[in-house]
Amino acid sequence: MTSSSLRNDNLIYFDNAATSFPKPPTVMEEMMKFMKSIGGNPSRSAHSMSVEASNIVFEARTKLAELFGVKNPMRVIMCFNATDALNLAIQGLLTEGDHAIMTSMEHNSVARPLKELEKRNKIKITVVKASNKGIVASEDIARAIIDTTKLVVVNHGSNVFGVVQQIEEIGKVCRTANVPLLVDASQTAGVIPIDVGSDNIDLLAFTGHKALGGPPGTGGLIISDNFDHSTLRPLRFGGTGSYSDKTYQPTFIPDMFESGTLNTVGIAGLLGGIDFLEKYGGIQKVYAHKKKLTKYFYNAARDNIRKIKFYIEPEICETGVVSFNIEGMEPSLVAQKLSDEYGIMARAGLHCAPMAHQTMGTFPRGTLRFSFGIFNTEKEIDRAVDALATISKG
Numbered sequence: 001m002t003s004s005s006l007r008n009d010n011l012i013y014f015d016n017a018a019t020s021f022p023k024p025p026t027v028m029e030e031m032m033k034f035m036k037s038i039g040g041n042p043s044r045s046a047h048s049m050s051v052e053a054s055n056i057v058f059e060a061r062t063k064l065a066e067l068f069g070v071k072n073p074m075r076v077i078m079c080f081n082a083t084d085a086l087n088l089a090i091q092g093l094l095t096e097g098d099h100a101i102m103t104s105m106e107h108n109s110v111a112r113p114l115k116e117l118e119k120r121n122k123i124k125i126t127v128v129k130a131s132n133k134g135i136v137a138s139e140d141i142a143r144a145i146i147d148t149t150k151l152v153v154v155n156h157g158s159n160v161f162g163v164v165q166q167i168e169e170i171g172k173v174c175r176t177a178n179v180p181l182l183v184d185a186s187q188t189a190g191v192i193p194i195d196v197g198s199d200n201i202d203l204l205a206f207t208g209h210k211a212l213g214g215p216p217g218t219g220g221l222i223i224s225d226n227f228d229h230s231t232l233r234p235l236r237f238g239g240t241g242s243y244s245d246k247t248y249q250p251t252f253i254p255d256m257f258e259s260g261t262l263n264t265v266g267i268a269g270l271l272g273g274i275d276f277l278e279k280y281g282g283i284q285k286v287y288a289h290k291k292k293l294t295k296y297f298y299n300a301a302r303d304n305i306r307k308i309k310f311y312i313e314p315e316i317c318e319t320g321v322v323s324f325n326i327e328g329m330e331p332s333l334v335a336q337k338l339s340d341e342y343g344i345m346a347r348a349g350l351h352c353a354p355m356a357h358q359t360m361g362t363f364p365r366g367t368l369r370f371s372f373g374i375f376n377t378e379k380e381i382d383r384a385v386d387a388l389a390t391i392s393k394g
């Protein structure tokens with residue numbers, strides 16, 4: 001299957017960092033199965049359709065717990081995307097007078113909730129700047145920690161440049177200072193192995209609709225086994241199907257953080273995505289495929305497109321996310337031509353990560369980004385390189 005085979009046309013989809021496409025067939029199958037014959041609301045009733053829905057959700061929690069190295073599946077909090085999970089962690093943890101640290105590679109899904117709290121005069125923020133290769137030094141994080149630091153937030157894989165932070169090292173620094181570490185794994189979940197225990201991560205926000213292959217509306221927050229969940233306040237309050245006699249929110253996980261009906265059909269699809277990844281050969285194979293395509297693109301582009309400019313070397317471009325520009329051309333214009341004239345889907349601009357572009361010197365114009373998925377092929381890259389070569393001459 002390639003990105004065009006499912007649509008039965010000649011389009012090439014290189015925007016997998018935004019959301020992956022196509023979704024594996026198992027995702028559609030599980031979602032259809034859920035809609036056709038399961039359909040119940042989990043944990044709400046004792047009838048068999050509700051129980052079956054609960055079993056699907058529990059299976060998904062169990063698979064996700066295994067994937068991210070947490071022992072108790074109830075520590076997998078189902079959210080609607082990574083942004084939702086990041087908001088739960090950031091707004092749930094920080095209180096007035098706290099200091100928080102983020103890196104200059106953060107997505108707006110981290111920066112905006114933090115800046116909002118700062119704007120309301122609740123917290124102070126330090127931004128730790130990455131190097132001109134997009135890498136954050138753990139010593140710089142250590143230096144930024146002060147007495148009132150209550151949270152360190154780190155982007156694991158950049159959605160702009162594909163660089164990956166040494167999360168284990170940063171985790172050690174946070175553990176030593178006794179400051180919780182929140183990791184934004186939106187771009188790495190399903191690509192780079194993550195173990196919240198050995199990586200010293202307290203909270204991990206992931207998205208289900210990118211490399212895990214699931215549908216939009218899925219994602220979650222992993223609360224590591226040793227992290228005291230009672231220090232986190234829920235974002236939403238309401239019905240959970242548990243302790244219905246009480247008008248107060250339950251205080252146990254996951255119900256405490258999962259008010260309202262879950263995206264059960266999405267969760268069924270996410271389970272299908274994880275199953276597919278296992279059959280595909282696991283995370284290592286996903287990583288190897290993305291790395292292979294990245295190197296192939298760098299080489300072909302450098303050989304054939306005179307005016308192409310990359311911002312990092314392919315060796316540290318890890319997640320199939322490649323940013324570049326054609327010198328002298330607006331990235332948005334090139335993206336438009338790729339879509340309109342060549343049927344190639346790519347994203348241009350700042351990719352919701354203005355600080356990452358400031359760090360790498362590509363602000364405010366931004367870059368053109370190709371983000372490869374497991375269904376992309378070298379043949380598709382050849383077509384894109386030919387297209388870029390022609391565009392760059394015009």
Ligand SMILES: Cc1ncc(COP(=O)(O)O)c(C=O)c1O
Nearest residue numbers: 081082083107109159184186207
């Ligand atoms: C690094 C990063 N963080 C957060 C997000 C937000 O993810 P979601 O769309 O699942 O909320 C994205 C999405 O592009 C991302 O790349």
